[in-house]
Amino acid sequence: MGKKDPVPSRRYLDMWALPGMHPSNVDILQQMKTADTNHFTTHMDTVGTVAEQDLESGSWATTHMLGLRTDVWKVDGAELEDALEVMRDQRRQTLKKQIKKTGRLSAKQKADLDAQLEDDDVMQMEPGEIEKRRLVLKLFKTSTDRVRWCGTIEQVTMTEVHNSIGSKRNLLTMVVMLPRSEHVTYIQQNHRTFRIPSIFTFGFFDGQQMHHVAIKRKWVSIGADFEVECDGESIGEIDGRLFSFGADSYLDIDPGPLSENTGFIDLMTLFTASVGYHKAMRKSVDRRVKATLSGQSHCHVVCNEELRLRHNGRAAA
Template identity: 70%
Template sequence: MAKKDPQPCRRYIDMWAMPGMHPSNVELVQQLTTADSNAFTTNMKVVGTVSTQDNESGSWNKTHMLGLRTDVWNMDKGELEDALDVMQDQRRQELKKSIKKSGRLDAKQQAKLDEMMAEDTVMNMEPGEIEKRRLVLKLFKTTGERTAWCGTIEQITITEVHTSMAVGKNLLTMCVMLPRTECVTTIQQCHRTFRIPAMFSFAFCHDGQVHHAVLKRKWVSIGADFDIEVGGENIGEIDGRLFSFGADSYLDIDAGELSEDRRFMDLMTLFTASVGYHKAMRKSVDRRVKATLSGEAHCHKIEDEEIRLMHNGRAAA
């Protein structure tokens, strides 16, 4: 049997401006809570859908959903207050140990501790001063009888801060985890002399092959449009919709090896879904960098999940 020629792949990513108010949200959440993985957590909210175009009929089929971790993107006042309580308790213990390594303090030592706490930056912080916002988006396949996790894109604030400090511009960094893949893909915004338009790059490793990709935002475009280049060749584009309710985009990949690689398409879908959040992400990076440069790095809250992504796999157990 003759091998079929590769087919192009076209997806429509429909991101909702007000996910909590979308009429489909309740039904979609019910589907996701029965997913075959624990990737959909109680703090997740559906924020969009993905449709794939059939190459023969031209019809669109809704194939995926996108979930946002609202506990790390939209923190309420109570969560920030709890985070500050923990930070201040830790700081109090540090100040106490600087006076006396262990044991209770006498009256004179307690007075010194009270004086140090009154002047300490952390002890005088307000909940709103903590920068904890971080983007975590997850993709789920919804066709067929089962709902399955297809990948996650996460903002890496640690890298964002030091790269932004180095070049004096706020640069974004995200990593993508895909099922049944050993490698994590890091998508890095690259520094350009005039800053605009944005450019991102990454290396996609799969089945022993490495594909070097560059995502170039177009100089002139109505929406957030990107050219997609792999190995120096243009293989597709992201066509952002300006007059849309949310942050909708078409993702087009030309016929070839990567258009038929489901993991690559899922990776590009996750990046496309993240574009609508980039402006807010850069504002978050700006606050973290300013806090770090002013000597208030404690305002840059880092989650344990982000630290785990940096673990050394070759370290001895």
């Protein structure tokens, strides 16, 4: 028998505007927290479902769940106060070592340290000045007997800040990690002169070749609609629903090399799920950029998890 022709892929994302009040959230949350995966943590809320359409019958079946890391997205006052205390302690130790590398300080040295601390920007900060918010969304495949992690999309605030400063426009950067893949995929928003609608680009390696993908928001659309192109040719679209409580969308990928690639479809699903958060993400980037340009770069807190994304695997031990 000859090889079957590729088939299209169609998914519908039902993103909840108020996850905690969604009628099915309690049962789903319990299912996810007892799942056989350590990717769903106690600091995560389910924020939506993903349904796939059967091409022959036209029926839809819910196949995936989406989880949001609330501890990094909805940072509360207590967490900001704790972060500020850590920053102040680190700053105190830094200034102390500048006066004397080791050992106790003399009375005069201690007085010098106290004077520096009194005028130091970090010591004068308030918890509300710290910008720590970062988007982390995870996709899980669900069935009657198990829950399996399918990928994560994370905001990369360090790249966002320097790209936004260089282009004088707030630009988003995200990274996607997929299971059983040695490669991560960076999704970068690009700035083009006289082009207002967003354009995101990334390279997707399918194990054999690199595919260059562009996600272009449409000039005229009712919802958040995007055209998906691969190597300059249209391969699908994201059709955002206008009349919905959350950022609901259809994701359609035309028949081709990528329509049956589960990793690519999951990656596109994660990006589509992130669209509803883009406005809040840009506001966060704007605050980080303004703090950096005003000499208050310490207000932009970079967590260890984000720093690990820049780990140099070739560095000597």
